[in-house]
Amino acid sequence: MVIAMTQEMQASKIPQTGEEPATDRPKIHASCVHVSYSGRSAIKNVDLDIRANSVTALIGPSGCGKTTFLRCLNRMNDIIDGCEVRGNIQLDGEDIYAPGVDTVVLRRRIGMVFQKPNPFPKSIYENVAYGPRIHGLASKGRALDGIVESSLKRAGLWDEVKDRLDAPATGLSGGQQQRLCIARAIAIEPDVILMDEPCSALDPIATARIEELIDELKQNFTIIIVTHSMQQAARVSQYTAFFHMGELVEEGETKVIFTNPKDPRTQAYVTGRIG
Amino acid sequence: MTEQSYPPNLVTDAVDGVRKRHRKEIRFRLLGLSAILASLGFLVFFIASIVTTGYGAFVKTVVLVDVDLTLDSLGLEDGYTPKDLEEISYRTVARNAIRDMFPEVSGRSARRELTGLLGAGAEFELKDFVLKNPDLVGAPQSFWMTASDDFDLFNKGGAREETATQLSSQQKDWYRSLLRDSRVKTTFNASFLTASDSRDPELAGVWGAIKGSFFALGICLLLSFTVGVLAAIYLEEFAPKNRWTSLLEVNINNLAAVPSITYGLLGLAIFLGIFGLPRSASLVGGMVLALMTLPTIIISSRVSLQAVPPSIREAALGIGASHIQAVFHHVVPLALPGMLTGTIIGMARALGETAPLLMIGMVAFIADAPASVLDPASALPVQVYLWADSPERAFAEKTAGAILVLLAFLVAMNMAAVVLRKRFEKRW
Structure with missing residues (x-):
């Protein structure tokens, strides 16, 4: 325990020495974020910086507020009645809760993949084409076909569906549906992709494919992933934030969090003693 | 163990x-x-x-009558014009025809009984026949003419005594002699579906009522579907959830259970009393029925909107669709089959509704089919009610026949609801 403490102190002194190039300004900067549902506090006083072109995992036991925090980042909590968000969240230095911010523009830049695959009950093509179409990236024809094809390729689904783009998306397997949802999210070229337990409904093989995909996508996108699986967090993320009882307990590089946590609660969680 | x-x-x-x-x-x-x-x-x-x-309403008894269409008996001269044909007294021609078949009958009352074998529309049938076939004029012709309602009942009832209390024994004898000569038969009664209401049962049909119902339902569908679906979408997807909207919801649920005659009173007071719209018009009938159907459509539309999984809304919002795009591109198309089903069931209920129509005067005797939504009209259930009230015995089968027509429309509408649901339903 003593050894662990000293290692942790050393780690905290070293400023950002990961493989990722350190940027001056974080992609997303959150400070003093409080969220309450109808007066009941869900998360309190969260300060977290998300670095660009990296994967940040949010971990913690159920009900700890990690999904709530994730949904603050693209203001999906707006549609929940009685949900109140306080504090400051900035995307590239811009306050996303400032008056006049259009959630349509915000969500165009911060895409989201949900826990359960939720393709539209339309064709595979339509699922991917819908976003570019409503945002005016391409209305129809070859330009739209190109976006659909490249999005499906980047989501690793093209070879499986290229012959049946007009087939209903609901006929795909769970893993394929989730990759379709990822293709749908990246078709509008967001800066950030939020993933809310994207593999919780999938089997290990489909999970492995999604994880590979996340690893490839981080070159172009900033990814924030909520996960219940500590192994998954360790495998795919460069940075990890541990939430517990609505508080951000600890954040930092993934290897530090997993091998050398500062807080005894983090230690207990990552070693499997709580949660 | x-x-x-x-x-x-x-x-x-x-x-x-x-x-x-x-x-x-x-x-x-x-x-x-x-x-x-x-x-x-x-x-x-x-x-x-x-x-x-x-069943009896859809068949009628016809009698083969030898009609003397010679120029002499028609009172025509050589070189007559088609206009002359229209001005012949066909009533006399028809009477003479049936009297000639029983030359032995004499006396005023006996002759009246004899002409009573033919239906009230006999002269018009004869006229239509002659005008359509002017080349047959000039020679005696045999011609099937509609029998009177009492005669019709006697024939369809198998000539049993108790089915024709209105017929005299002499008339029954004539019937038997006509039957022996194979001059009596029953045929399909097309006029029941093509004619409008009449005081004479053998002439009465449901066409006017069908048309009135059609107009009223069209107005009702137009108003209640658009208003109801939009109200449901607003309440379910856009309205804030607060005390006022929940009060509204309770009231809508209560309105669905309000007795339908109340809507008739409302229509009488507002549409006729204040707006001064024409009485008995199917326009007002449709508006009253729309008021009655509105709560049903709002409730069923809200239920089908609620049944759309929230994940679909989130998916659309998550890729930057605006609220209205998420609702109209994704939620409403998925809820549409349920909305349509609810609407058709509401329409079917409106089709069978009588009470509100009584209050706005759609209960009058109307012998002409309405040409527009502003004309006085009847409706199928009202027609049933009117005929059920008529003293002539022959109206009993007309009443049941009109009920059958009404049921056929109801079954067709409910089947349409099932087909629509099957066709547009999507799985997720």
């Missing part, structure tokens, strides 16, 4: 109370089955009694 004791433990009797539970289940199943059988029995009895009574 040894090997030997294993099998007996799985036998029902061995466990106390299990047999009792099974008996309970069997009793419940039997009760359910008998409830189904009882309701089926009622339905079969209902349909059978209406069909047996109403």
